[in-house]
Amino acid sequence: MENLQVPAADPSAHHQNSVKMAIMNANRSAALGAWLIAVPCYFLLCVFVYYYSHGQSNWFSAMFNVIENMDNTPWLDILAPIVLFILPIVCIIINVLAITHMQYRQVGEARRYREFSFTIRIRWWNVLLIVLSILIITAFIAFAMTESISISK
Secondary structure, eight states: OOOOOOOOTTTTSGGGEEEEEEEEEEEHHHHHHHHHHHHHHHHHHHHHHTTTTTOOOOOHHHHHHHHHHHHGGGGGGGGIIIIIHHHHHHHHHHHHHHHHEEEEEEESSGGGGEEEEEEEEHHHHHHHHHHHHHHHHHHHHHHHHHHHHHHOO
């Protein structure tokens, strides 16, 4: 133990000039993102089971009837785009901010040069939520486009 070399801490090192932090916590953003896409995923699951599997469960038909009644109410028209478009976009933003890390520092002699580093740390839950959100948005846009094409003909 007496022969071990103790590392020296140099206060003039450049580590104090470097700020590297995540904008958001990855675990918290994954939890929040899961809640943000839970409602759209539940809605899409109910629609899929109701139409394609012909599930005659009271639960799925009741959920579909609630959404149908909300669509007929004039002041609730905006709720479907918020749930199916805005919430997944917020989920994407939050999770992208959680996995990106930025570092800015001045380097070189007399600090003449500036360096900007952009790093993406792969957190699988965050990436999965980003992919699910993109799929939900794609499904909503595809539905809106096919609906407008079928109405116009």
